[in-house]
Amino acid sequence: MDYEKLLNMAAELGYQLMYSGAEIYRVEESVQRLLHAYGLERPEVFAIPNCVIVSVTTPEGHPITRMRRVPAHGTDIELLEHCNALCRRLCAEAPPLDEAQARTAALPEETPRHSPRWMLLGYGVAPAFFAPLFGGGLWDTVSAFLCGLAVGACLLYGGRFIGANSFFRTALCSALAALLAMLLVKAGVGRSVDVVTISALMVLVPGMALTNAMREIMAGDTFSALSRTADAILAASAIALGAAAGQALGGLF
Amino acid sequence: MEAVFLDYVLPCVCAFLACVGFTLIFNIHGCFGKLIAGVGGALGWLVYLLAGSTIFAAFLAAAAIGVFGEVMSRVRRCPVTGYVLVALLPLVPGGGIYYAMRHCVAGETEPFLNTLLRTFGMAAALAVGAMLASSVFRALFPRLRRHGKRSP
DSSP states (O other), rough: OOOOHHHHHHHHHHHHHHHHTOOHHHHHHHHHHHHHTOOOOOEEEETTEEEEEEEEEESSEEEEEOOOOOOOOSOHHHHHHHHHHHHHHHHHHHHOHHHHHHHTTTHHHHSSOOHHHHHHHHHHHHHHHHHHHHHOOHHHHHHHHHHHHHHHHHHHHTTTOSOOOHHHHHHHHHHHHHHHHHHHHHTTTSSSSSHHHHHHHHSSOOOHHHHHHHHHHHTHHHHHHHHHHHHHHHHHHHHHHHHHHHHHOOOOO | HHIIIIIIIIHHHHHHHHHHHHHHTTTTOSSHHHHHEEEEEEEEHHHEEETTTTTHHHHHHHHHHHHHHHHHHHHHHHHHHHHHHHHGGGSHHHHHHHHHHHHHHHHHHHHHHHHHHHHHHHHHHHHHHHHHHHHHHHHHHHHHHHOSSOOO
């Protein structure tokens, strides 16, 4: 068997899993199980949020290692499910390597994605319905919808202008939301600056990072847990910083 | 009757719709997935309201969502962790971060620290509640798990 090809395929699957925002133990277990299915005795997998290392020893006693660097990523639940399903199928059937490799490589293209327009709608709808939860009225809902749309547009289409730095991006979006909320309330559309701002900020709040961090702690992956917690705290401070700047700017008008 | 509608039904409907909005952002496809996320969010918010909107209420709400997720993973016969994460989002203390920032900017140290600690408490309660509930549920019903997940 071509162990280098097998290693490449396994590392690619681990990479896709990590990229879709899977938990550490899921990535490590899936890759391990996959290599087991292809007859390797003791595959070693090590994963942290931005790196996957897979190492195998061939039956002749020759060790090979592959490392994949995972760039900053969000959460893509559909991709995660597809990776999971593919991993199970590969483990159950153990098809020829070329076929398995082709299937793994085709994963990102095969996964359905919402078009940017639908995602933008999501960014608008979520804050809009948060406003009543925080005690806002109908007009607060409308303002929160508009603020959410602005944040979504900034995240989806503004990547070219604001760069890939996630701290800066979060702070900028938060500032935009706070400023817009203030202007909308001053213009008489919204009623409460606090409610509208909080609702709009809910799409930026690092809820996913935080719950994921806690899962890693429970699973015993302390290193990844610490790095994800730091991520969540940084994002929260970016939100606070941005909102403070936005409100200061809004106070000038 | 109207009070019940305004206090409980309307917020739950809003939580449902907000979570469905989030499913668009986190790329969840299919009616069933969207429905699980939405119903989970509404359930969590209902428990949170009924238990009195405190940190402990957030813990209970997260536990309810965790158990709901486990039940749904049996029904659907595949892990639904992603949907459960979305259902938790309405409870995440965005307001806490905002008010802490307001107090900090205004130079009010004591309210700032109070709000900050409360925010951390909320976040910890959420995460621990959901994880604990699903771990306990799995420990209590291990046999169901084998049926639910074909190759765990």
